[in-house]
Every structure is written in C-alpha cells, then in structure tokens.
Amino acid sequence: MILLNPKQHSRLYRDERSRQIMLKTIEFFERKGKSKLKEDDRDRVWYADFLDFQREEKLFATLLTPAGYGEPDCRWDTWRNCEFNEILAFYGLHYWYTWQVSILGLGPIWMSANESLKQRAAQLLREGAVFAFGLSERAHGADIYATEMALTPQPDGTYRANGEKYYIGNGNTAPMVSTFGKVAGSGDYVFFVADYRHKNYDLVKNIVNTQSYVADFALRDYPVSEADILSKGQEAWDTALNTVNVGKYNLGWASIGICTHALYEAVGHAANRRLYGMAVTDFPHVRQMFTDAYARLVAMKLFALRASDYMRSASPQDRRYLLYNPVVKMKVTTQGEEVINLLWDVIAAKGFEKDMYFEMAARDIRALPKLEGTVHVNIALIVKFMANYFFNPAAYPEVPLRDEPVNDDFLFRQGPAKGLGRIQFHDYNPILDGCGLPNVQLFREQIAAFKDLLARATPSEAQTRDVDFLLAMGEIFTLVVYGQLILEAAELYAVSDDLVDQIFDVLVRDVSKFALQLYSKPSSTGPQMDYCLEMIRKPVVEGERYSRVWQEVHALKDAYEMNP
Numbered sequence: 042m043i044l045l046n047p048k049q050h051s052r053l054y055r056d057e058r059s060r061q062i063m064l065k066t067i068e069f070f071e072r073k074g075k076s077k078l079k080e081d082d083r084d085r086v087w088y089a090d091f092l093d094f095q096r097e098e099k100l101f102a103t104l105l106t107p108a109g110y111g112e113p114d115c116r117w118d119t120w121r122n123c124e125f126n127e128i129l130a131f132y133g134l135h136y137w138y139t140w141q142v143s144i145l146g147l148g149p150i151w152m153s154a155n156e157s158l159k160q161r162a163a164q165l166l167r168e169g170a171v172f173a174f175g176l177s178e179r180a181h182g183a184d185i186y187a188t189e190m191a192l193t194p195q196p197d198g199t200y201r202a203n204g205e206k207y208y209i210g211n212g213n214t215a216p217m218v219s220t221f222g223k224v225a226g227s228g229d230y231v232f233f234v235a236d237y238r239h240k241n242y243d244l245v246k247n248i249v250n251t252q253s254y255v256a257d258f259a260l261r262d263y264p265v266s267e268a269d270i271l272s273k274g275q276e277a278w279d280t281a282l283n284t285v286n287v288g289k290y291n292l293g294w295a296s297i298g299i300c301t302h303a304l305y306e307a308v309g310h311a312a313n314r315r316l317y318g319m320a321v322t323d324f325p326h327v328r329q330m331f332t333d334a335y336a337r338l339v340a341m342k343l344f345a346l347r348a349s350d351y352m353r354s355a356s357p358q359d360r361r362y363l364l365y366n367p368v369v370k371m372k373v374t375t376q377g378e379e380v381i382n383l384l385w386d387v388i389a390a391k392g393f394e395k396d397m398y399f400e401m402a403a404r405d406i407r408a409l410p411k412l413e414g415t416v417h418v419n420i421a422l423i424v425k426f427m428a429n430y431f432f433n434p435a436a437y438p439e440v441p442l443r444d445e446p447v448n449d450d451f452l453f454r455q456g457p458a459k460g461l462g463r464i465q466f467h468d469y470n471p472i473l474d475g476c477g478l479p480n481v482q483l484f485r486e487q488i489a490a491f492k493d494l495l496a497r498a499t500p501s502e503a504q505t506r507d508v509d510f511l512l513a514m515g516e517i518f519t520l521v522v523y524g525q526l527i528l529e530a531a532e533l534y535a536v537s538d539d540l541v542d543q544i545f546d547v548l549v550r551d552v553s554k555f556a557l558q559l560y561s562k563p564s565s566t567g568p569q570m571d572y573c574l575e576m577i578r579k580p581v582v583e584g585e586r587y588s589r590v591w592q593e594v595h596a597l598k599d600a601y602e603m604n605p
C-alpha cells in the first residue's frame with residue numbers, strides 16, 4: 042500500500058541509518074502514546090521531549106547537514122526528508138513545524154558562500170540545535186520588497202541591525218536566525234544571522250496559541266559584522282526565493298501525513314459504528330465520500346513523490362521543479378482540506394472529541410495552504426508557466442524514480458530566481474495518450490478543450506491583468522500538471538488501474554467544477570464559455586471498479602491505531 046502505516050513500516054531504504062531514523066521516530070511517538078500526545082496539544086506544552094529526542098539521536102544533524110559538512114551518513118536527501126516530513130505530521134503538525142522552520146532557516150546558510158557560518162551551523166546541528174527563518178514582517182505579508190529590517194553601516198565597517206520580524210518559528214530558541222533585511226542607504230538586500238541569546242535580540246512574544254513558538258522578535262541596535270552576513274544584494278534576494286522554493290514543497294507532505302492518520306481514525310470509527318442495524322459504511326454516500334477521500338489522498342502522495350524526482354534531478358538546464366513545487370504547495374495542501382472535509386462529514390460528532398487525533402487534524406490542515414505563500418500567490422506563480430507548458434514543450438531525458446542516497450547539491454546553488462517564463466516542460470500528451478483508462482481519456486478530452494480555449498479564445502490583455510479571472514484559469518491548468526505527474530508516479534509505484542481510474546474520476550469532476558467557475562466569471566466571453574461547457578463532463582461510471590476500490594478503503598478499518 043502506498044499510504045504510510047507506522048505499524049507496518051516496510052518501506053525499503055537504501056541504507057540502514059535512514060531506516061533507523063524513521064523507525065525510531067515512529068517508536069518515539071508510539072511510546073509517547075495518543076493520550077499524552079493529545080494532552081500536550083491541549084495544554085500547549087512546548088515539545089521539549091521531541092527536541093531532546095532529536096538531539097540525542099542526531100536526527101536533524103543527519104537529515105539536514107549536506108554531504109561534506111558532517112558525518113558520512115549526513116546528506117540533504119529530499120527523498121528521505123519526504124518520509125520524515127510525513128511521519129512527523131502524521132503525529133502532529135507542531136513537531137513537523139519545528140523541523141520545517143529549521144529547513145527554512147538552514148536554506149540561506151547552506152546557500153551562502155560564508156564557509157565559517159556553514160561550519161558553525163554544522164556544529165550546532167551536531168549539538169542538536171534548531172534553526173529559524175526571519176523573512177516575514179508584521180506589516181508586509183507577501184510583499185517582501187517592503188522589508189523594513191535595516192542594517193546601518195557604522196564607521197568601523199560593522200553594522201547595527203534595527204527592525205522587527207513577525208511570525209518566526211523557533212525564534213525563541215534558534216542560535217542562528219537567518220534574517221532578511223536591507224542595508225540602510227543603498228537599499229541592498231541582505232541575509233545575516235542573529236542569535237536569540239544576544240541581549241539586543243528582544244523576544245517580544247509568541248504570536249500563536251499552540252505548542253509551537255512563532256515569534257515576534259525585534260533587533261535593537263543588534264551588532265552585525267561581515268562575519269555574520271550570509272549574502273547581499275541580488276544573491277540575498279535569490280536566496281530568499283530559492284529557500285522558499287525548497288521549503289514550500291514540504292507543506293504538501295505535512296498535509297499527506299495529517300490526512301493519512303485522520304483517514305485511519307475515520308474509517309475505523311465509521312466501519313465499527315452501527316446505526317439502524319447496519320454499519321455506517323453501508324450507506325452509499327458514506328462509501329462515496331471515503332472512496333473520494335482515499336483517491337484524493339493517494340493522488341496527493343503520488344504527485345508529491347513524483348515532484349521529488351524532478352527536484353532531485355534539477356539543474357540550471359532543467360528547472361521544471363519551479364512549477365511542480367508550487368503545485369505541491371497549493372494543490373496538495375488544498376486537497377488535504379478536501380480530504381478532511383469529506384472525512385469529517387462522515388464522522389461528524391466524533392471529530393470533536395478530545396481523545397481523537399482527528400480533532401487536531403481538522404484544525405491543523407487549514408494552516409498548510411496559507412503558510413509560505415497563500416494559495417493565490419502560488420497560483421499567480423503557476424500561471425507564469427502556462428504558455429510554455431501548452432505551446433512550447435521540450436524534450437528532456439527521462440527522469441527515473443530518484444530514491445538513491447545522494448546529496449541534492451543543486452538545491453543550494455539554484456542560481457538566479459528569475460526567468461520563469463522561459464522554462465520549458467516535457468509534453469504531457471504521451472503519458473495521457475498511452476493510458477487507456479476511460480477516465481484518463483475523458484480527462485485528456487477536457488484538457489484538449491482547455492487548450493483550445495487558450496489558443497482560439499485567448500484571454501484578452503484585460504483578462505490576464507484580472508487576478509480573479511487568472512486564478513480560475515490557474516486552477517484548471519494546475520489540474521493538468523497534477524494529472525500528468527500522478528500518471529507518471531502511478532507507473533513508477535505500480536498503482537493499480539482501478540485506483541488510477543478512480544483518481545481520474547475525481548479529477549474529471551474537478552475540471553468540470555473549475556470550468557463552471559471560469560464560465561461564470563464576469564468577463565468570460567461567449568467563445569470562452571462554449572469551451573468551458575465542453576470541459577464539463579461526467580466521469581465514466583464503472584460499478585465493479587468502484588467497489589474494488591471501496592473494498593481497499595474499507596480494509597483500512599483495522600489497519601492502524603495509535604498506541605493509547
């Protein structure tokens with residue numbers, strides 16, 4: 042089975058240390074048990090136990106130190122980091138969050154040319170430290186051009202930093218907070234490190250009401266020398282974007298972990314609950330909702346797995362990951378919300394109970410689409426790739442499944458962040474044409490209608506400036522990319538035809554839904570509306586296939602339960 046089951050964790054690893062990391066992490070949480078997990082969540086207990094565990098086992102050190110800076114088994118290996126992401130979120134988003142913001146904090150460090158700061162980070166990782174990424178400011182949201190944190194040059198060649206950062210995870214405990222600012226006078230961007238222990242680092246407060254510490258901190262005449270600077274000017278700007286390119290991908294895995302645990306709980310509850318003399322899972326609408334939730338969750342995981350292959354294969358000549366990563370960020374995380382909505386409508390009151398993981402899942406799943414760039418910001422990014430994707434494909438060598446134990450060097454030398462509109466993609470037609478499944482073929486026809494809309498009823502200048510219109514187009518485009526990589530992954534992970542067709546049953550309905558939205562936009566023209574109607578299709582109904590997939594879902598009822 043493609044979904045994580047911590048109690049039957051049989052995934053094959055290329056090296057023993059990776060296997061041990063995953064098994065020990067599962068063991069840590071299972072030993073902690075569900076009631077303590079929930080109690081700590083309820084009482085908003087700082088997760089010192091997890092941080093101690095990771096320090097003792099040197100988990101972050103092994104997983105987040107690039108090759109050459111640590112022990113021989115240390116490497117930045119996206120494939121195994123995916124797995125770790127998924128396990129942490131399976132047990133609780135806050136455990137995942139401290140890891141995630143450490144990844145973000147380390148981005149500007151590993152991308153820097155400042156060797157001594159890199160050595161310091163490696164040493165701190167060895168000692169069990171966590172890291173922080175100080176990009177956001179209270180007043181500016183996504184508008185990082187407006188950053189106010191300022192480094193003022195001093196006569197002796199050093200600087201004084203002044204300004205406030207807001208929403209900074211681990212800002213209460215990270216000895217290296219990668220902080221983004223501008224040099225006063227020149228306005229040049231700069232990344233430098235700040236230490237939470239310094240007296241001029243003012244930890245104002247925790248902004249959130251959870252187990253995590255998401256800091257509001259201020260630097261007040263904080264001394265910075267050249268030795269503390271990670272990057273300047275264009276390089277600092279690129280570093281900010283390139284770090285987010287890597288970090289935003291992990292949010293999809295958090296959604297996958299959360300949904301997987303919630304699915305086990307929900308199916309277990311519904312299958313064992315009897316109403317009117319029958320199991321809740323005997324209701325046809327309940328079966329449909331569970332089958333949809335399962336198909337959506339497997340699709341999320343297939344897409345994220347395949348996007349990892351492209352990220353690991355990226356190079357200056359192949360930057361396709363710059364489309365796939367925002368799709369993971371925006372699509373996989375919003376699909377996570379849909380999965381939880383479906384499950385919650387079935388388990389209803391049970392989803393509120395304080396002893397359920399589900400209660401946390403229902404709350405936490407909402408965070409993922411909103412952090413590290415909202416859904417809108419990511420769709421606005423995604424549509425930049427649309428013209429080349431449809432009308433200017435390129436040939437690339439085949440990208441295989443990339444699970445080998447190697448360091449992902451390119452992620453820390455991604456180069457200039459610009460030039461997105463020039464990136465080309467491999468043609469999506471061959472994989473769709475080569476798959477005879479009825480709903481895949483239907484999906485292919487829907488895409489053809491969308492492409493015709495773009496070519497023959499091309500959005501006007503005014504429409505392309507209207508973000509509302511653009512977002513509706515972006516949703517359909519995203520589904521095309523989503524379907525393409527899901528099919529690629531389905532082959533690599535030998536997913537059954539039944540399940541793939543069920544996934545495309547869902548995708549066909551989703552294209553129809555977004556086509557109707559585009560149709561209804563105030564500025565859509567007659568010809569555009571006609572193409573939208575062509576996109577609205579009913580999936581091919583196949584009762585036996587559906588029941589086989591339902592049996593697969595139903596079998597999850599006894600597959601996993603967390604230790605009490």
Ligand SMILES: Cc1cc2nc3c(=O)[nH]c(=O)nc-3n(C[C@H](O)[C@H](O)[C@H](O)COP(=O)(O)OP(=O)(O)OC[C@H]3O[C@@H](n4cnc5c(N)ncnc54)[C@H](O)[C@@H]3O)c2cc1C
Nearest residue numbers: 174175176177182183208209210412413414415417418421
């Ligand atoms: C719990 C938590 C933890 C966080 N951790 C960190 C951290 O560790 N480090 C860090 O630096 N930040 C962190 N953040 C900040 C967070 O990533 C950003 O603030 C968030 O992604 C943007 O949300 P916002 O409310 O600031 O939205 P705003 O930027 O204020 O956006 C407002 C609205 O405008 C839309 N919008 C904005 N720009 C565009 C655009 N270009 N195109 C289309 N629509 C647009 C948005 O979609 C949104 O609907 C954290 C935030 C939270 C809540």
